[in-house]
Amino acid sequence: xxxxxxxALLLIGIIFSLTTFPGTxxxxxxxxxxxxxxxxxxGANESVLVLMNSFAVNLSTANIxxxxxxxxxxxxxxxxxxxxxxGDFGEQTIIDVIILTAEGQTLNxxxxxxxxxxxxxxxxxxxTPPFYKGKALPSYKSMVRVTAxxxxxTLTSNPAEYYYKWTYDRIKGAxxxxxxxxxxxxxxxxxxxxxxxxxxxxxxxxxKGAKYVAxxxxxxxxxxxxxxPLLGTLFHHxxxxxxETTGTEFTVRAVPYFFSLDGLLNGELSYKWNVGNQYRQSExxxxxxxxxxxxxxxxxxxxxxxxxNPKRILQHARVxxxxxxxxxx
Amino acid sequence: xxxxxxxxxWWIWIVAGIVVVLLxxxxxxxxxxxxxxxxxxxxxxxxxxxxxxxxxxxxxxGDITPTGSEETPxxxxxxxxxxxxxxxxxxxxxxxxxxGITYVRYVLRENGNIHEVDPSTGTDRQITNTTIPRVYExxxxxxxxxxxxxxxxxxxxxxxxxxxxxxxxxxxxxxSMGSIRSSTEFLPDNISAVSISPDGTRLFYLLPVxxxxxxxxxxxxxxxFPKEVFRNSFSxxxxxxxxxxxxxxxxxxxxxIAGYSYLYDPIxxxxxxxxxxxxxxxxFGDSVGSRILFGENVANAPxxxxxxxxxxxxxxxxxxxxxxxxxxxxxxxxxxxxxPSTLYCGSFVGSTGTKLPDEWYQGxxxxxxxxxxxxxxxxEITFIADPESVIQKHFDVIMPLIDKSGRHFIFVNxxxxxxxxxxxxxxxxxxxxxxVSETLPPLTPEEQKDAAGSxx
Numbered sequence: 201x202x203x204x205x206x207x208a209l210l211l212i213g214i215i216f217s218l219t220t221f222p223g224t225x226x227x228x229x230x231x232x233x234x235x236x237x238x239x240x241x242x243g244a245n246e247s248v249l250v251l252m253n254s255f256a257v258n259l260s261t262a263n264i265x266x267x268x269x270x271x272x273x274x275x276x277x278x279x280x281x282x283x284x285x286x287g288d289f290g291e292q293t294i295i296d297v298i299i300l301t302a303e304g305q306t307l308n309x310x311x312x313x314x315x316x317x318x319x320x321x322x323x324x325x326x327x328t329p330p331f332y333k334g335k336a337l338p339s340y341k342s343m344v345r346v347t348a349x350x351x352x353x354t355l356t357s358n359p360a361e362y363y364y365k366w367t368y369d370r371i372k373g374a375x376x377x378x379x380x381x382x383x384x385x386x387x388x389x390x391x392x393x394x395x396x397x398x399x400x401x402x403x404x405x406x407x408k409g410a411k412y413v414a415x416x417x418x419x420x421x422x423x424x425x426x427x428x429p430l431l432g433t434l435f436h437h438x439x440x441x442x443x444e445t446t447g448t449e450f451t452v453r454a455v456p457y458f459f460s461l462d463g464l465l466n467g468e469l470s471y472k473w474n475v476g477n478q479y480r481q482s483e484x485x486x487x488x489x490x491x492x493x494x495x496x497x498x499x500x501x502x503x504x505x506x507x508x509n510p511k512r513i514l515q516h517a518r519v520x521x522x523x524x525x526x527x528x529x
Numbered sequence: 530x531x532x533x534x535x536x537x538x539w540w541i542w543i544v545a546g547i548v549v550v551l552l553x554x555x556x557x558x559x560x561x562x563x564x565x566x567x568x569x570x571x572x573x574x575x576x577x578x579x580x581x582x583x584x585x586x587x588x589x590x591g592d593i594t595p596t597g598s599e600e601t602p603x604x605x606x607x608x609x610x611x612x613x614x615x616x617x618x619x620x621x622x623x624x625x626x627x628x629g630i631t632y633v634r635y636v637l638r639e640n641g642n643i644h645e646v647d648p649s650t651g652t653d654r655q656i657t658n659t660t661i662p663r664v665y666e667x668x669x670x671x672x673x674x675x676x677x678x679x680x681x682x683x684x685x686x687x688x689x690x691x692x693x694x695x696x697x698x699x700x701x702x703x704x705s706m707g708s709i710r711s712s713t714e715f716l717p718d719n720i721s722a723v724s725i726s727p728d729g730t731r732l733f734y735l736l737p738v739x740x741x742x743x744x745x746x747x748x749x750x751x752x753x754f755p756k757e758v759f760r761n762s763f764s765x766x767x768x769x770x771x772x773x774x775x776x777x778x779x780x781x782x783x784x785x786i787a788g789y790s791y792l793y794d795p796i797x798x799x800x801x802x803x804x805x806x807x808x809x810x811x812x813f814g815d816s817v818g819s820r821i822l823f824g825e826n827v828a829n830a831p832x833x834x835x836x837x838x839x840x841x842x843x844x845x846x847x848x849x850x851x852x853x854x855x856x857x858x859x860x861x862x863x864x865x866x867x868x869p870s871t872l873y874c875g876s877f878v879g880s881t882g883t884k885l886p887d888e889w890y891q892g893x894x895x896x897x898x899x900x901x902x903x904x905x906x907x908x909e910i911t912f913i914a915d916p917e918s919v920i921q922k923h924f925d926v927i928m929p930l931i932d933k934s935g936r937h938f939i940f941v942n943x944x945x946x947x948x949x950x951x952x953x954x955x956x957x958x959x960x961x962x963x964x965v966s967e968t969l970p971p972l973t974p975e976e977q978k979d980a981a982g983s984x985x
Binding site: 321330332334335336430431437457 | 618638639640663665666679681688690741761763764765767782783786788789805886891895944946
């Protein structure tokens with residue numbers, strides 16, 4: 201039964217091809233012969249294993265000739281695979297195969313490898329302070345925007361022209377469409393990472409690309425800085441575990457890092473200050489704590505702070521330190 | 530008998546004469562021809578030690594500038610190697626040339642007042658009295674006559690970044706005081722990043738929008754004419770605008786995260802990738818973007834590299850665009866010299882194991898720099914100075930800039946945001962890449978006092 205189906209398909213293929221190109225079977229139109237490549241979407245200057253298989257043609261008894269960019273590379277009985285190296289961006293690798301079956305029929309098959317490359321950029325929608333030049337990192341249950349920048353025939357690209365298929369957490373679809381070069385996804389727990397895959401292609405062409413990235417999830421943190429009356433927050437110097445001041449008053453500013461942006465901008469973060477193990481009511485600006493020397497002698501005050509996002513309770517950070525007033529009156 | 534005595538005296542006079550002539554020749558040789566190999570050989574056998582080049586007390590020597598180059602500094606007098614130009618916190622600065630003298634024009638963080646200081650003498654003068662408190666960042670354009678100041682205002686318990694654009698009304702004479710006139714162009718709140726082209730004629734800024742980020746270019750000449758030239762769904766860029774109008778866009782860095790850098794052409798609307806997948810990637814290009822420094826974090830150690838538009842053949846014959854520069858530093862600690870091939874950098878040690886640049890940006894760690902010159906044609910590095918040995922001080926260099934005359938390396942010390950200059954060395958022939966710290970005489974007490982704080 202199986203054999204007869206194979207023969208019938210082959211016969212249909214032969215009849216069709218003879219009506220168009222007498223003497224030669226063009227297998228491409230019927231997928232009588234299929235190619236698979238490893239990797240699935242090869243990049244530029246990469247070694248690629250090309251494997252041929254067929255349910256309709258007995259390749260094990262066929263004489264197979266491989267051409268790469270019109271140069272004969274390999275010939276022999278049952279030569280069903282070849283390893284080729286792709287070119288630079290913009291260079292297509294054209295693989296032609298001529299199959300001479302035991303029955304004396306000739307089949308042609310062509311594969312075009314058009315190396316594509318995709319950069320995946322991602323940005324966490326978490327908070328970093330003004331003028332901070334570093335990257336915002338994702339934390340527990342924060343959102344991350346992922347953007348693909350594909351390149352096919354040059355080093356530049358217009359992302360809007362391409363087709364994208366997104367997957368995250370290996371199986372969750374995140375959308376596919378022409379021009380959809382960006383998605384927003386949630387992440388999980390600190391210490392884990394979220395795998396994201398994108399497949400891209402330029403409609404109407406052979407160009408294809410794919411990229412995978414793992415987005416690591418971090419812990420949020422809070423750092424203390426001096427809030428100087430004339431200079432503002434001294435972002436260049438975080439307060440160390442122990443800080444000395446010669447003044448009689450010292451204002452500490454708490455700066456959260458990597459808490460979800462929406463919670464922070466909506467004023468939802470809670471700041472719980474303690475001074476010497478005593479809870480201290482927040483000031484008008486909950487990020488600030490002003491310490492005043494209580495007497496005329498040298499003294500040290502131990503402070504601690506807990507910052508939490510009540511809507512994502514594991515977005516929590518704690519910091520503590522000692523402020524020492526070192527001048528005497 | 531008497532004749533014999535006279536002959537003896539004659540011989541004594543002849544021998545004494547020969548000795549005197551030889552001594553004169555020796556002295557001339559050692560003074561006028563001190564850099565010749567003969568002088569060195571002679572000096573080496575003298576009992577009182579090696580002949581050293583005669584150097585002004587605070588000059589640093591070394592083959593650090595190509596001989597006969599335009600950049601050759603001409604240093605006169607006893608200028609110290611390091612000079613503090615401002616003790617107060619500085620938000621930004623530039624250099625201007627007026628009446629043939631190079632000045633450093635800078636903005637005070639606490640009140641936005643602008644000062645000018647001559648790095649050769651330390652003479653400082655306030656030139657504007659317009660008060661803008663708590664300036665976090667300041668940039669100059671238009672030959673130092675346009676100022677951009679960035680500060681924070683608090684709105685509903687959130688910080689809002691204000692970017693102020695103004696033009697300087699310079700004082701008309703020595704006694705008068707200038708001011709800042711607000712520009713007719715108001716820039717939007719919460720601009721995330723600003724870059725001014727090295728020639729000072731254009732400003733590029735990024736503004737977060739609902740679907741990503743928008744980039745706008747403004748001419749800083751009389752006609753401001755802002756124009757949106759860039760829009761992207763990814764917003765976390767650090768931009769650098771070049772003189773030709775192209776923009777280097779680098780993803781914000783983190784130690785363990787792969788970063789990318791692209792060159793954006795606002796006319797062709799093309800994004801060309803320059804550097805890919807380097808952890809903790811930071812970049813800094815020359816004025817036209819033909820050479821782009823990049824820093825990366827490899828196993829928590831900093832590496833510096835350079836991308837060149839023009840490719841070169843590597844040992845294997847492969848065309849390459851990247852070269853390694855053997856300095857442990859970040860690109861933002863470097864300044865391009867007047868010559869395109871020359872680069873000056875602060876370089877640090879002991880950062881292994883730290884998450885650079887994150888922890889440095891967050892103010893959790895400080896770096897202590899020594900100063901180096903790089904010939905970017907060959908990637909050869911030359912030591913210039915160690916501030917700890919010269920003035921017993923640590924510098925954590927930020928905002929470095931070579932002044933227009935090429936004589937000073939101006940920078941802000943991140944330790945306290947104070948402004949400093951380092952006099953660049955005078956070339957002294959072919960001493961090569963020697964370690965010059967050993968040949969640097971200590972500063973006199975007056976110079977130490979001068980170096981410790983020389984203004985006002």
